[in-house]
Amino acid sequence: MNKVVDLVIIGAGLSGLSCALVTGRGLLKVAILNDEQKLHGDFDTHNFITNDGQTKQSIFEKGLNDLKKYPNIEYHNNPVEDIALTLDGYLVTTQSGLKFEAKKIVFAMGNLFDFSDLGIDGLRESWGVSAFSCPYCHGYELKGKKISIIAQNESDVNFIKLVSRWSSDITIFIQSENYPQIEKSIRHNIENPVIYKDKILRLEHNAGNISEIVMVGGVKLKSDAVFISDINTKSNNLINKVYSSTVFNPQLNKEIYKTDSFGRTDLRNVFIIGDSRTRFSTLVGAANEGFLTGVMIVNDYVY
Numbered sequence: 001m002n003k004v005v006d007l008v009i010i011g012a013g014l015s016g017l018s019c020a021l022v023t024g025r026g027l028l029k030v031a032i033l034n035d036e037q038k039l040h041g042d043f044d045t046h047n048f049i050t051n052d053g054q055t056k057q058s059i060f061e062k063g064l065n066d067l068k069k070y071p072n073i074e075y076h077n078n079p080v081e082d083i084a085l086t087l088d089g090y091l092v093t094t095q096s097g098l099k100f101e102a103k104k105i106v107f108a109m110g111n112l113f114d115f116s117d118l119g120i121d122g123l124r125e126s127w128g129v130s131a132f133s134c135p136y137c138h139g140y141e142l143k144g145k146k147i148s149i150i151a152q153n154e155s156d157v158n159f160i161k162l163v164s165r166w167s168s169d170i171t172i173f174i175q176s177e178n179y180p181q182i183e184k185s186i187r188h189n190i191e192n193p194v195i196y197k198d199k200i201l202r203l204e205h206n207a208g209n210i211s212e213i214v215m216v217g218g219v220k221l222k223s224d225a226v227f228i229s230d231i232n233t234k235s236n237n238l239i240n241k242v243y244s245s246t247v248f249n250p251q252l253n254k255e256i257y258k259t260d261s262f263g264r265t266d267l268r269n270v271f272i273i274g275d276s277r278t279r280f281s282t283l284v285g286a287a288n289e290g291f292l293t294g295v296m297i298v299n300d301y302v303y
């Protein structure tokens, strides 16, 4: 039999957990459905005050623990497989066949990274250990180290400048033929850059700790870490079943789902928050988004 709740939240990262807390405390009946296998949380995180240096996994567990005292919030580690429209809301079906009916839906599913695009062996395994996209999150731990930056387009010049704040030992690897002006732009903006344009084949690493970059032709260069401003993401087939409006985000140079700043889509009862919306919210940002969206959802029942 279908279980009827007020709100289904898909994804229990910081955005989903935070949204569940606010809406649960707002006395809504909430189901939060997660895929713990996809959390990818076994790495240290930073810049989330009160949690600095904690793994994403441990922050997730603390968040889940906070929800336990609310009987009107139910959590299931049960990936969502399907979502369909009903007469007055949505029917959400999990992989194991649980069915939830709800008027409102929050997608808080994070990113589905696609590493295949770059074709660099070892990048996926090093992701979060010694390969990162956010220098604010991981630059401090790498200060003064040998850092490699994978540059993909002209806007990466600013990224290179930013990462250089934490280390002057920077090697730049241009890995895109689509932007012929990158090299010129880097040389124009950065003093004496060390640039390689050969394709990177693989990252030599031990349990994700990078030691060398291996390029086509067998050239090897020592490296302690890799920064890359953006990894491609796969389209979210679940969200696309109910919502597909996007807008171009010039900063990201990408299309993102069209929402207001509270994650509300053009469909009044459908929200998209956290990395699913922004591509990179940060932990504190995702928690904030979940909070604000939760407030909006409770307000909908009042005003």
Ligand SMILES: Cc1cc2nc3c(=O)[nH]c(=O)nc-3n(C[C@H](O)[C@H](O)[C@H](O)COP(=O)(O)OP(=O)(O)OC[C@H]3O[C@@H](n4cnc5c(N)ncnc54)[C@H](O)[C@@H]3O)c2cc1C
Pocket (backbone or CB within 6 Å): 010, 011, 012, 013, 014, 015, 016, 033, 034, 035, 036, 037, 038, 039, 044, 045, 046, 047, 048, 056, 078, 079, 080, 081, 108, 109, 110, 111, 127, 128, 129, 131, 132, 133, 134, 137, 138, 238, 273, 274, 275, 276, 279, 280, 281, 282, 283, 284, 286
């Ligand atoms: C390598 C790396 C390092 C980072 N380091 C930092 C850092 O140090 N500090 C910082 O502030 N930020 C850091 N970030 C960014 C931060 O982790 C994210 O911005 C933040 O976790 C986004 O939260 P979210 O709730 O949007 O998504 P997520 O935390 O990704 O959570 C999404 C959840 O949805 C679940 N899900 C996916 N599909 C389904 C489905 N079909 N059914 C049910 N559930 C599903 C996933 O399993 C996951 O649990 C880092 C990111 C990466 C990739």
